[in-house]
Amino acid sequence: MNRTVLRHFRRLPLYATVLVVCGLVLFPIYWMLLTSIRPTKYTMTYPPAFWPEEVRWTAYLELFQTIPIGTWLRNTFLVSLGTTVVCLTLSILGAYALSSFRWRGRMLFGFALLGTQMLPEALLVIPIFIIFRQLGLIDTLQGLVSVDAAFVVPIGVWILKGFFDTIPTEVAEAALVDGCSRMGVLWRIVLPLSLPALVAVAVVAFFEGWNEYMFASTFITTNTLKVATVGLATFIGELATPVELVLGAATVFTIAPVIFYLIMQRYIISGLTGGAVKG
Amino acid sequence: MATGVQPLKTGADAPSHPSLTPYWLAAPVAAYIGLILLYPIGQGIYTSFTQTELLSGVPPRFVGLANYQRMFADVAFWRAVVTTIVYTVLVVTTVMGTALLTALLMNNRFRGRTLARGIITLPWAFPEVAAVLIWTWIFSQQFGVLNVFARWLLPIPENIGWLTDPNLAMFSLVFMTIWKLFPFYSLVLLTALQAVEQELYEAAKIDGAGPLASFRHITLPGISPTLGMMTLLITIWSFRRFTSIFLLTGGGPASATETLVIRVYNTAFRFYDLSYGATLGAAGLVLALVITLLYFWGQRRWNPEAL
The missing domain is CATH 1.10.3720.10 (MetI-like)
Structure with missing residues (x-):
């Protein structure tokens, strides 16, 4: 039991790196989707928020x-x-x-x-x-x-x-x-x-x-x-x-x-x- | 020789009378490529020796090397050559570096590896035009999200114009290109890594080799044919890349990202200088050819068994 926990713990850097890489690759895709479902006024501001303030599917x-x-x-x-x-x-x-x-x-x-x-x-x-x-x-x-x-x-x-x-x-x-x-x-x-x-x-x-x-x-x-x-x-x-x-x-x-x-x-x-x- | 797995070509054909079948098979491909690629390229090269008007309807006039003389004296041409080389070197090194690192990462066994591989390779399936639309927004000086990150990490007083600052446009272009291109090369390198025999690593471990030594003496030689071929492909593909550069920056600002191919297009379609555009295009072709020949020459020199 203890050993498996330790083994997973050792692999933490590996999992963290994989997560970071996946995050970097996915971010532009997320940003495209996010921008496509929020009203213009939230896109045309700085700094933009990282989550949708208001979802508007009707844009599609x-x-x-x-x-x-x-x-x-x-x-x-x-x-x-x-x-x-x-x-x-x-x-x-x-x-x-x-x-x-x-x-x-x-x-x-x-x-x-x-x-x-x-x-x-x-x-x-x-x-x-x-x-x-x-x-x-x-x-x-x-x-x-x-x-x-x-x-x-x-x-x-x-x-x-x-x-x-x-x-x-x-x-x-x-x-x-x-x-x-x-x-x-x-x-x-x-x-x-x-x-x-x-x-x-x-x-x-x-x-x-x-x-x-x-x-x-x-x-x-x-x-x-x-x-x-x-x-x-x-x-x-x-x-x-x-x-x-x-x-x-x-x-x-x-x-x-x-x-x-x-x-x-x-x-x-x-x-x-x-x-x-x-x- | 007769035992084991042999490629088709070695065994199947040792006919005393040569068969016509391969010619029938290759003919449609040769005719098609000939008509749509080779004949036009010949036409294009011929155009570079003429004075051709696109709009006036005056027949082309043969002018010999005049266009080439003009090219050698043209500052904009040399700047485009330098920009092409800078762009290509940056793309090849950063994309292949990212691809190799991510392939090594994905070569570890871990839970969720298939999912992670699917995610990491996603940009490969992304259309270039869609990628440019997304990144134009990310790079935007006024509303772009890249500035949010940049201002977290660096002491910048105001938003940066990633695509409008001539010193940064090349960096931004390469940045987008890495995102779009590395997945394909990473995928191919990963398959090459998985084909390296595991026993070699075990043996090296027993001999007391560290991870760096096994990388240098086992991994690198094992994947070097693939690495070499992929480097050649990305180099010649970067030389002629058009869509993503044209749509992201159009070659600007102040010609900072104007590679030879973009210059060819602008010369022919914005300034309607057909014959000079063809001349620049022919020069680009020669440059790509030289690089390919250098590659094969280098490969033969360092690795005589490769071809």
Whole structure:
């Protein structure tokens, strides 16, 4: 009895440190929620209190009436979904080519993909604009999907390749001997075994679509096609809209990815690191 | 060689006739990346050798190296290069430091570890735009809560303009960036830490090694491939980070946070100087390339077996 108490006592610094770190990380999130539910007059004072003097949930109803956030979120969701589908399809093909075949140009292909991570979007935005105008993709959500997917496909290929590499050769060989085709091996063996990595890639792609700002702000001009990042960014530094509505909108925008992350956390961790860490 | 677990690539393919399958598989990816990233980047680099008007409709005129001559004489360009390097070094060191410390902390076994890990990694799932909205309020000179904390801890007579003071804006930007970025790297490092063999620590303990010695001789070598790869990624990603800087400070105040990428954007879209913007962008690309090559060169030198 005494010994367990002592053991817990020794661990006190550890628990205290964990608590402090969690507190520091959570504080900005708490502050966002707090600001979104208290009336403006309490936010626009100094020093602000650390707890709500008065809770006003109706701000959340009000923001759906004053800010077209429903439309924004629908567009953002469509872009994210499209980005995820395109990215997963292409990444699977590319990763399988890199992982289970030896071919001339393999190294070049791999390094070229890695190299795309260095390309600054600011340099790309004008040439892509010109090409997309010719293709009729400007001011469309499909255009945003195309460009967002291009930036995450290389990451997707590398995550999946790392995971595919860990699948024992014997499994694939046995299937080949049994008359399974190479694509059959991919479909029936490699993919079912790579579920965590597929989830990880899906989440990375979904987040890219959800978060992308630069291309969305330069390519989309029609109001009904505006995505949430562009819409929310117009509130930065302006004071005409009440703060609680702005941060309420930010909260609504944040809920989906956070819940998505918390549910998928286990998969994401093993998927992201399953292959990469052994490097 | 034939026993045990082997990666697919070593065994499955030793065909006497080369198969076309990998080319069919890689072709869609190559075509897609080629059309949307590589072709435009070529266009962008070509633009840097021309005089292109965005609005007037006059066709582009080839001007050779004129834009580059202008760039080398441009004080604003060099300041942006320095700002980029300062920003990158600050972000890489503070984020990787925070990530490593928190990963070491989470590597202890304790009750509620899964919950704590979930909380600590939460900012990773936060959209950048939402993060900027929150932090703009926290940093606010008039009503911001950061000033409350600052005035508790430091003898400051009046509220600080975290984003409006040119000497502090970079600090504030990096501060927000640490919060947003460290969770991802912490998560990856934690997994690397857990993959280090426990027997090594036991053996070191028996040999009388202290915690610092085991960290240096067991932990660090064990995680160094991951640490190296993550450092490279955060470096090149910091080089091209746009959204959070653009929305938090726009490069200001007085260009204090104007990295090269922000300068490219401002040159092209605020001053409508397309070809010069492309020139600055090309210079940024070269800089990122040099850093990556240095990384691989260094890795080969210190750790020849890594690649």
